[in-house]
Amino acid sequence: MELFIYLFFALFSVLNPIGTVPIFVGLTQHDDKAERSRISLWTSINVSIILIISFFIGQYVLSFFGITINALRISGGIIIASSGFSLLSGKFSKKRGINKKVKTDVQSRNDIALTPLAMPMLAGPGSISLLIAFYQEHHEPNEMIISTLSIIAVSFSIYLVLRSAHYLSKILGASGIVAISRIVGFLTIAIGIQYIISSILSIIRGI
Numbered sequence: 001m002e003l004f005i006y007l008f009f010a011l012f013s014v015l016n017p018i019g020t021v022p023i024f025v026g027l028t029q030h031d032d033k034a035e036r037s038r039i040s041l042w043t044s045i046n047v048s049i050i051l052i053i054s055f056f057i058g059q060y061v062l063s064f065f066g067i068t069i070n071a072l073r074i075s076g077g078i079i080i081a082s083s084g085f086s087l088l089s090g091k092f093s094k095k096r097g098i099n100k101k102v103k104t105d106v107q108s109r110n111d112i113a114l115t116p117l118a119m120p121m122l123a124g125p126g127s128i129s130l131l132i133a134f135y136q137e138h139h140e141p142n143e144m145i146i147s148t149l150s151i152i153a154v155s156f157s158i159y160l161v162l163r164s165a166h167y168l169s170k171i172l173g174a175s176g177i178v179a180i181s182r183i184v185g186f187l188t189i190a191i192g193i194q195y196i197i198s199s200i201l202s203i204i205r206g207i
Contacts, residue, residue, distance in 0.1 A: 003143060007134065007150040013188045014080055014127045015047070015154065017161040019087055019181040022174070023121065024165045027112055039113050040162035046118035048155035051131060052148060054123075058132030069136045073199040076129025081192030083126045087185025122158060126192075133195065 028036050062072060131151075138147060161168070169177070 011154045017158045021165045025169045042113035043117045044155045044159035050123040051151045054128040055131040070199040073133045073195045077192040077195030080126040084185045084189030
């Protein structure tokens with residue numbers, strides 16, 4: 001249960017679906033309720049597929065390129081911490097590749113569930129590197145099952161948040177969403193720094 005809860009909150013902090021609410025509202029402002037629900041569902045499905053593939057296949061990518069787990073954890077920690085700083089500074093959407101030009105482009109397309117919502121807005125380099133590093137330490141059959149269930153649970157929470165995005169936007173307002181995003185940003189920075197510290201300690205102990 002501890003493993004499930006840890007991975008759930010770690011992923012939820014890095015993915016930060018609350019911070020995606022204003023962008024989702026902006027991209028779906030002209031869609032009806034049924035279309036918003038469909039986009040929310042497919043976004044969560046796409047995120048779960050991307051994360052599960054990253055969790056199980058990522059190790060082979062590392063082996064192919066000769067990347068050590070410590071190198072991955074340090075680079076992943078930097079990316080995760082960078083995402084946290086972006087949340088604190090209010091520049092999260094720009095860091096995820098969502099600027100005015102991209103926003104205008106996606107509004108002219110029919111489906112935005114895969115890109116930019118699922119990737120890179122939600123399942124970005126931070127969450128992918130987190131999962132790859134997590135797999136290195138938790139690859140027993142029961143741990144993999146629990147981790148997969150945790151990924152599915154996070155994806156379901158994304159569906160709930162996005163489906164309620166327009167309501168959350170009205171209830172919380174811009175200031176409420178910013179406040180929550182900054183709290184999540186602080187936690188995200190802590191996760192990233194912890195990854196870096198753990199990797200440095202592992203390197204020192206190995207010397």
